[in-house]
Amino acid sequence: MSLDQYLPIFLFILVGIGVGVAPQVLGYILGPNLPDSAKNSPYECGFEAFGDARMKFDVRYYLVAILFILFDLEIAFLFPWAVALKDIGALGFWSVMVFLAILVVGFIYEWKKGALDWE
Numbered sequence: 001m002s003l004d005q006y007l008p009i010f011l012f013i014l015v016g017i018g019v020g021v022a023p024q025v026l027g028y029i030l031g032p033n034l035p036d037s038a039k040n041s042p043y044e045c046g047f048e049a050f051g052d053a054r055m056k057f058d059v060r061y062y063l064v065a066i067l068f069i070l071f072d073l074e075i076a077f078l079f080p081w082a083v084a085l086k087d088i089g090a091l092g093f094w095s096v097m098v099f100l101a102i103l104v105v106g107f108i109y110e111w112k113k114g115a116l117d118w119e
Helices: 003-030 059-078 079-084 085-115
Strands: none
Touching: 059 079, 059 085, 079 085
């Protein structure tokens, strides 16, 4: 096994590092560097912070976020199924239809419970 086989991989790694590092270096070199007291302060927006940073969020925010992740991941399971649809046959098709039916029942249940309402 010769090292010539690894040349494309090495070039790919170098290009990846270059694409990641070069814009940062160029921005650091070419970008303006004019710090002042407001820029170096912890709050760059120009005024002091108000309120507590540890404020409580409504539970519905977390519920909607969890439901989004749940349904998003379940939809992501459909991509490999769609690619392999010709190979898995009728049994694979109907098993995914059962999966989708359960997904729709769960979605309707959440909708009827009002978990998706944001008021």
